[in-house]
Amino acid sequence: MESNQIVLHNIKKLTGEEVDLVIKEGKIADVTEPGSGEGAVINCTGMFVSSGWIDLHVHAFPEFNPYGDEIDEIGVKQGVTTIVDAGSTGANRMGELSANSRRAKTNVFAFLNISKIGLERVDELSNLEWIDRQAIHDAVRLNEDIVIGLKARISQSVVKENGVEPLLIARELSDETSKPLMVHIGSGPPHIEEVIPLLQTNDVITHYLNGKENNLFDKEGRPLSVLMDAISRGVHLDVGHGTASFSFKVAEAAKANNVHFDTISTDMYKGNRLNGPVYSMANLLTKFLSIGYSLEEVINGVTVNAANWLGKPELGRIRVGEPANLTLFSLKDQEVKLVDSLGDERISKTTINAEGVFVHGEYIKC
Template identity: 65%
Template sequence: MKERFVLRNVKRVNEEQIDIVVENGKIAEVTKAGSGHGRLIFDYSGMYVSSGWVDLHVHAFPEFSPYGDEIDEIGIKHGVTTIVDAGSCGADRIADLVKSREQAKTNLFAFLNVSRIGLKRVDELSNIEWINKEKVKQAVNEYQDFIVGLKVRMSKSVVLDSGIEPLRIARGLSEETSLPLMVHIGSAPPSIEEVIPLLEKGDVITHYLNGKENNLFDNEGKPLQVLSDAIERGIHLDVGHGNASFSFKVAESAKQYQIGLNTISTDIYRKNRLDGPVYNMANVLSKFLYLGYSLKEVIEAVTTNAANWLKKPELGRIQVGDVANLTLFSVQNEPVTLIDSEGDKRVGNRRIEAKGVVVNGTFIEC
């Protein structure tokens, strides 16, 4: 049985001070600051609390290099209670990714790579024969509580001479499995004008703020018509920072033209965690404070918005009776140097720092 404990004197992003009482792994009370009772008291005066951060795009299968890392290294150790592996594994290895959850504390879900080999190779869609429709459907059926969508990486280095065909096949698989697509956009061919029209409501464009030539904004920073149309259709925009997919200049254009902030994700793996420019979720979130988004908007992009896309609203709220998944963090008013994927450096004046998590009812300091 998990002990009853209190997170004392924490505050929501609206500055409301509260105590949160956790008992038997669930939120037992959300009450006035200083009034919660429990055998263990964790006083976090001045610290913020939110529902647990959700990272919609990570790579958590360490066996595949260069895109891989340990689950908890990119999860709870950096304030993230739920991660979604973005297509590291196809049908050949998805069972191994599922099994890896047993040794981790961080909640883990996954997008299934439509290529059965996944990221065993970085040109996983260059051979159409690697897309085995029956294996995709079998994996989705077997791990339906784990697989949240299908991943297809539509950039030149991945598809080579296959062109747009992998996405057409993935679109059909999406219809057959009733799962949305997460589509990685990058260098052409195929062109962005070929890719985006094939996406439908509920699908995800990841790397939407990348600075490559084949991006979603014109040379003057104005959103392309295909982006405006996608937003109108209800397509979800995901940051997916990564080594090469986040540009301050493009992000400033998106802010200028009031492109909605859906989800902020890291596309984190060992190299960009250790050497940057990602480092951790808090660092990426700090970049959006620098861009002028409010703390509320930034935190919603890794809590409410992500949880709602996953159709797991309980992950995005602090509500009595729910399993306790929470993130404790501070906002330091001090200069911080921030670097995008193109080496562009900016100096912000506020820095978010993760301090601890409650994951499935267990309190862990970061």
């Protein structure tokens, strides 16, 4: 017996096939018939395995209030092996977020807020002097291991009287740095039809299922033409549930009109983790099961699709010889009440539960 091997015994692939997954020195050594793997056994009967869940929109800088949390609280403890901080920090403090990430068990990437103050204030784009172009270029260069894009929150409470001007500047900075944009949409002005045409291939619309008046669907639930045009250009649709940005009714209308998510993300921070309506990544994934998406579609939204957007497809696959980056989860036949950002409720008879992760050579139980 290989004493330095770990066997995830009798674990299910998404297809339902049961296997033994053998891990040696932090890498996947074999995928074999149940009972044939050799090593220290972790009994995973009844559990599923996927590549490690990726949350494309969180807030992981605990110094900022209200939008902040500890990295591992919204990472590995949620069954999430990789998080992407969505603009918590600007150029002033991106170096601190990068340093924090090196002490965490969770993999961390980040969108750089185009405002140098980040979420130190929640109207960070109300003063255009806080967009320091040279500081942005320097922060991207100095933190190239973590910065994967730029973030602009384009809603009235953030931009105040500046309208769409911060997004026009963000567009220029995106082109200059070769970094895609993640754009938060919310209450107007600026109107959604001013915002979406400025987005290009590989840019991200986050909060695309929000139930605010200034959203991407008409009163009958049909997608606006600016949304369909954006999809045809290759703009990426991200959920970004958050405290105020996910509506069951909008999500159901989107599905009925074949406007499907690319990635499922939580927009999690301490407040909406402890007090809802987000609670956990597993709770959010259960919401999409309740809407009628298949398990494979839901899990792809936090694995393959997210990994491909990041340009790191290896994070979205399970392959012999590669590092074991895994999430273990279960499906339970139990009724659960689910609540969206508007207080609307749905009942699901199936619940997804995160059970553990394997990352950086370590198994961590959730």
